[in-house]
Amino acid sequence: MRASPGPPRRPSGRLRVPDRVALAGIVYVLRKGVAWRDVPASAVGCSGVTAWRRLRDSAEAGVWSQLHAALLTELRMAGLLDMDAAAIDGSHIQAPKGVSVVAGRLWGMTLVTAQDYAWIRSSPVFRNAIEGGYGLTLVRGVAPSDVLRVMGAEPQGTCTGVDALIERHMDQRDATDYWDDSFIAGTFTVPGTDGDWTLVLQFDGGVGMRPRFLETLSAAGRAVTHSSNGGAPIDLFHWYEAGELRTSFEWPTDRYGSTPDELVPLMREIGFDLTEEGTGPSTDTKAAVLALAERLTGVRLTEELLKDAEYHFGHVPEEPAEEWTKFVIDITDAQGERFYKEVTREEAEAASVRARAEAEAPIVILGPSSPAP
Known part of the structure; x- marks a missing residue:
């Protein structure tokens, strides 16, 4: 096996992981179909993040195309290059809209299924998110600050951990007394298929990631989002590509978008019940949705990550x-x-004022000996 020459080395800093070790991590992901975060550092010699960064840096430096050309030259000189039969790799050809390139680079290098996300039902973080309402979006190639800018957010700094983000959310809701639809959105960068992704998390009942945001954020790439409005939930999934809604659904059998059936092969592999009668596999649909998001992004969602x-x-x-x-x-x-009734704006606003006053009024409980009001 020939190890690729790495990109320019750092002049200083921590000892660099050898190229051959980083290459072993890359090959492990390709062979096993796991997410980068699941690379066993103890067995491979480096973390998945290190391997992913080396792959990114090498690609940007033109290492892989140079290595490919060098290999072809050696094979040709040795008389071992037979071009009578050839195959075209979809990873090197842009797919027209509506054309699936499942064998190429359209989908992430992961074979995750719904079973891999069974943990969400025992996770305090995710269970509370589902019960109270959440929205989780993954955007490729757009930095967290730019995502917040597109959403029209007023930056409010940083916080560590999802518990701290929830505290910021509750503070904001208390300040507005739950009477408006503004919300707190938290973002951070995570590696995935084809580079960096920004994860956006909000606890707003899933209504905050508006279509116009997703159209803009996916204009030069991809955005995948899923949400729940809490209570008796409405669970939604949306996949945007090049600014266009490609596939969306609440129920897996009732899909819409410009290519509503393109994800069906992946959905079957993951374990979705796609039968109209509900006689297919008994699968947790929310877990399957998270697995589908990973297939499209290469980002493994874990409780520890959040x-x-x-x-x-x-x-x-x-x-x-x-x-x-x-x-x-x-x-x-x-x-x-x-x-049939027509209600004027003045009537509606007056009714809203009365309802709010009643909601804020103290509750008086009268006992048997209490005087009549």
Whole structure:
């Protein structure tokens, strides 16, 4: 095996991991189909992050194309290069929209399934996120500060760990008394397929990652997001590519987008029940959604990742309300009875003020001997 020459070495700093060791980490990921974070450093000799960085740096320095050309030259000189039969690798050809390149580089180098995410049901962090509502987005090639800028967030510094991010979220909700739709978004960088990804986490019921954000953030790459609104949940999944919504669903069998069926082969491998009758594999759909996100990004989500990360966070304001003067309630029940009412803006705002006053009023409990009010 020929080890690739590495990119320019650092003039100083920690002792550099040998190229051959880093190459062993790269080959391990290619052969095993695991995420970079799952590379066993004790067996390979370096961490997955080190291997990924060496792959990135070598690619940027043109090492792999030079090595490829050198190998072809040696084979040709030795008379061992037979071009009568050849194969085209999808990783070197851009796929037109709507064309799947499952065998190439469209999907991440991971064979994860829903079973690998069974831990979310016993995880305090993720269980609380599902119950209270969350949104988690992965964006390729956009720095955390730029993600917050696209979202219109006011930067508010950094915090370490998801518990600290939740505290910032609760402080913001207390300050607004839960009466607006602004929220706190936390971001950090994580390695994945084809480079750096930004993970965006918010506890806003999943409504905060708006379509216009995702269209902009994915304009030059990819964005994958999933969410739950808490309570009796609405669980959503969206995949954006080149600024376009490619696949989205709440129920796995009811998909929409420009290519609603492109992910079906991956979804079957992961364990989604795609039968209309619900007679397929008995799979935790939320766990399957997390596995699908990893297949599309190469980012392995773990409780430790969320708990240990340093979040750059900001306050995202609520969307400006559209001007309106009235709304109409028009309902016909099963017996054919119709209820129709026009409500003016003034009436609606007055009702909102009364409701808020009632909600804030003290609760008085009268006992048997209490005087009548």
